[in-house]
Amino acid sequence: MRLKNLVENIGGRVVCCEEYLDREIEYAxxxxxxxDVLTVKCENLLLITGLANIQTVRTAEMSxxxxxxxxxxxxxxxxxxxxxQENCIVLIEYPGTMFRVSGQLSSIGIxxxx
Amino acid sequence: xxxxxxxxxxxxxxxxxxxxxxxxxxxxxNVDSAIIKRVVVALYEGEVxxxxxxxxxxxxxxxxxxxxxxxxxxNGPGIPDIDLAMQxxxxxxxxxxxxxxFGAGMGLxxxxxxxxxxxxxSVVGKGTHLEITVNLKxxxxxx
Ligand SMILES: Nc1ncnc2c1ncn2[C@@H]1O[C@H](COP(=O)(O)OP(=O)(O)OP(=O)(O)O)[C@@H](O)[C@H]1O
Ligand SMILES: [Mg+2]
Numbered sequence: 001m002r003l004k005n006l007v008e009n010i011g012g013r014v015v016c017c018e019e020y021l022d023r024e025i026e027y028a029x030x031x032x033x034x035x036d037v038l039t040v041k042c043e044n045l046l047l048i049t050g051l052a053n054i055q056t057v058r059t060a061e062m063s064x065x066x067x068x069x070x071x072x073x074x075x076x077x078x079x080x081x082x083x084x085q086e087n088c089i090v091l092i093e094y095p096g097t098m099f100r101v102s103g104q105l106s107s108i109g110i111x112x113x114x
Numbered sequence: 115x116x117x118x119x120x121x122x123x124x125x126x127x128x129x130x131x132x133x134x135x136x137x138x139x140x141x142x143x144n145v146d147s148a149i150i151k152r153v154v155v156a157l158y159e160g161e162v163x164x165x166x167x168x169x170x171x172x173x174x175x176x177x178x179x180x181x182x183x184x185x186x187x188x189n190g191p192g193i194p195d196i197d198l199a200m201q202x203x204x205x206x207x208x209x210x211x212x213x214x215x216f217g218a219g220m221g222l223x224x225x226x227x228x229x230x231x232x233x234x235x236s237v238v239g240k241g242t243h244l245e246i247t248v249n250l251k252x253x254x255x256x257x
Binding site: 032033034035036038039049051053054055056058059061062063064079 | 126127129130133134137147151154155158159162214215216217218219220221224227
């Protein structure tokens with residue numbers, strides 16, 4: 001699914017890199033543990049996390065992630081935005097829980113990694 | 115080609131800078147993106163381990179036409195039981211490190227999985243040494 005439609009469907013707020021909203025997302029992975037995220041090998045992947053710090057964006061950079069959804073109203077800061085822009089990673093803020101957004105994504109056909 | 119980077123223990127703002135620079139260099143050299151990902155994931159885990167568990171360290175990256183060799187050397191407490199540390203899920207990460215999103219006990223196994231060759235040695239009270247090799251013409255299966 002196109003990232004733009006996905007964001008509209010879940011009701012998220014795009015914080016940066018709007019220019020990449022035409023990306024296709026196929027898989028999502030939810031975790032607050034970055035070394036877990038770093039084990040994932042698949043492409044067209046979106047990360048759902050409650051961890052909002054610079055290392056979340058670093059992890060996305062190393063794993064070639066397309067986008068990050070920050071759940072539970074966790075706010076993205078300036079340093080995170082700068083790093084995300086440098087690496088073309090779409091950052092999305094979301095008011096609900098990880099479970100809620102996972103359900104929404106699942107119902108629109110986004111697949112689990114395993 | 116040879117590159118050297120310094121890592122400061124406890125510095126979670128800059129942890130990842132070395133990995134980020136190496137990623138840019140490998141991209142410029144047109145290395146295959148799957149290989150880049152394996153290199154930078156392994157390096158990043160090693161870099162974060164120095165920030166999380168040691169006092170300071172030095173990363174040396176050597177790139178030639180055949181392979182990428184990364185050596186990470188730190189001054190730190192060392193690892194008393196390497197077999198145990200290599201087990202998925204084993205972690206002594208502090209609450210501060212966990213707050214930063216680390217401490218799953220997946221870093222070392224992850225480094226090994228992404229390497230074509232991996233060496234680790236450690237002296238308690240002195241520090242830890244890692245050697246990560248990724249072959250550029252590697253045909254390693256996805257793990
Ligand atoms: N450079 C190091 N110096 C001292 N101890 C280390 C070092 N690297 C790893 N260790 C020890 O080995 C354990 C396992 O390391 P590993 O990277 O697998 O997991 P972690 O760092 O605890 O968590 P994760 O990497 O999943 O975020 C660490 O918790 C720590 O006790
Ligand atoms: Mg680690």
